Amino acid sequence: MHCEVSGDNIVIMRVTKALISEDNFLYNLRNIREKTGKHRKICIAVKADAYGHGAAALAGRAVETASADYLGVAAVSEGAALREKGLKAPILLFSLASSGETGELFDFDITPFTADISYLNDIAKEAQKRGVRKTVHLKIDTGMRRIGCRPEEAPLIAEFISENKNLKLGGICTHFPVSDTRDREFTENQIALFKNTVDKIREKKIDTGLVHAANSGAILQYPEAWFDMVRPGIILYGSYPDTETEKTFDIKPVMTFESSVLFIKKVKKGDRVSYGLTWEAKEDTFIATIPAGYADGYNRLLSSRGKVEINGSLYPVAGRVCMDQFMVDIGNNSSIKTGDKVILFGGNSAVSGDSVAQLCGTIPYEIYCNINKRVPRIIVQGSL
Numbered sequence: 363m364h365c366e367v368s369g370d371n372i373v374i375m376r377v378t379k380a381l382i383s384e385d386n387f388l389y390n391l392r393n394i395r396e397k398t399g400k401h402r403k404i405c406i407a408v409k410a411d412a413y414g415h416g417a418a419a420l421a422g423r424a425v426e427t428a429s430a431d432y433l434g435v436a437a438v439s440e441g442a443a444l445r446e447k448g449l450k451a452p453i454l455l456f457s458l459a460s461s462g463e464t465g466e467l468f469d470f471d472i473t474p475f476t477a478d479i480s481y482l483n484d485i486a487k488e489a490q491k492r493g494v495r496k497t498v499h500l501k502i503d504t505g506m507r508r509i510g511c512r513p514e515e516a517p518l519i520a521e522f523i524s525e526n527k528n529l530k531l532g533g534i535c536t537h538f539p540v541s542d543t544r545d546r547e548f549t550e551n552q553i554a555l556f557k558n559t560v561d562k563i564r565e566k567k568i569d570t571g572l573v574h575a576a577n578s579g580a581i582l583q584y585p586e587a588w589f590d591m592v593r594p595g596i597i598l599y600g601s602y603p604d605t606e607t608e609k610t611f612d613i614k615p616v617m618t619f620e621s622s623v624l625f626i627k628k629v630k631k632g633d634r635v636s637y638g639l640t641w642e643a644k645e646d647t648f649i650a651t652i653p654a655g656y657a658d659g660y661n662r663l664l665s666s667r668g669k670v671e672i673n674g675s676l677y678p679v680a681g682r683v684c685m686d687q688f689m690v691d692i693g694n695n696s697s698i699k700t701g702d703k704v705i706l707f708g709g710n711s712a713v714s715g716d717s718v719a720q721l722c723g724t725i726p727y728e729i730y731c732n733i734n735k736r737v738p739r740i741i742v743q744g745s746l
């Protein structure tokens with residue numbers, strides 16, 4: 363097993379760390395490729411530091427192995443950081459640049475989603491100043507109500523782009539709010555509306571560039587929404603977007619969030635543990651202290667609810683999760699010693715990121731994104 367730390371050099375390696383399996387990430391990406399077809403392009407969502415997994419390392423491998431064509435970010439700064447790491451693949455900005463960031467779209471060769479004439483004018487003006495032609499994608503709002511033009515405005519905006527000598531229409535896209543659920547009507551209507559809008563633009567003899575729409579939910583459930591390119595996010599990292607989503611192909615968890623036993627002490631029946639003294643020992647037992655807390659991304663909602671895996675068995679969290687530590691009831695007869703590995707979630711353990719998300723009343727996306735900067739990401743080649 364060869365390891366490399368992603369991000370800044372870390373002199374002192376904490377025992378609390380996130381192992382990132384490059385093999386599992388590439389396995390998921392290959393499965394997406396196989397499922398959606400070789401001719402189709404893939405834009406991997408690496409926003410939010412690749413959902414907390416470390417964007418530069420994973421994006422680099424995905425591009426090197428030719429399994430990703432585009433990189434998707436949500437902030438101009440994220441795109442700039444990838445360029446500074448030497449990544450050359452096209453970068454799509456899923457959100458809008460703020461007015462002060464227009465220059466950076468050019469400096470760092472970032473392709474923006476656009477949705478209105480005023481924003482397009484700013485970009486065109488900057489392009490003219492620099493004597494270049496800037497590729498943009500047109501985002502159409504077919505139901506998400508986030509960014510995007512209204513479908514009926516789209517042909518005119520597309521025409522504006524295609525007639526401007528400093529702009530080039532590189533693609534047309536939309537986004538789905540419920541492609542990961544069982545109820546199909548809303549998404550089917552969106553797909554129909556999107557197709558119809560694309561047709562209207564083509565009727566004007568405008569080259570649309572890449573047509574794209576599918577997030578993880580639509581990759582799993584709506585082949586008719588794959589078009590020219592798909593934009594997977596959460597399935598790359600080995601979680602399904604929703605508990606309802608049909609698991610139409612296999613994915614493997616990429617992150618293992620782990621720590622080790624820092625301290626073990628005996629507590630007596632009736633002793634109470636951690637802030638608020640909310641957990642009480644029902645009998646004499648042993649309590650292990652783990653050096654990870656909510657500041658690391660071990661959610662405080664796991665207080666007295668979460669379970670961790672130590673030496674292949676599950677043990678319950680005892681009392682409130684602190685900022686930097688939490689306690690686990692390891693019972694009376696365990697052979698656990700200080701220094702033993704503790705899996706907080708993920709990897710091959712019985713505690714999946716998805717199950718932690720359910721316990722916390724949220725989605726796996728947030729669980730992974732909340733793994734804090736203090737936690738080193740260790741890229742692992744080979745199986746976990």
Ligand SMILES: *Cc1c(COP(=O)(O)O)cnc(C)c1O
Nearest residue numbers: 407456537577578593594595596
């Ligand atoms: C984040 C994002 C995606 C990926 O979404 P997943 O649900 O993680 O697959 C795709 N497209 C856009 C525009 C996004 O913002």
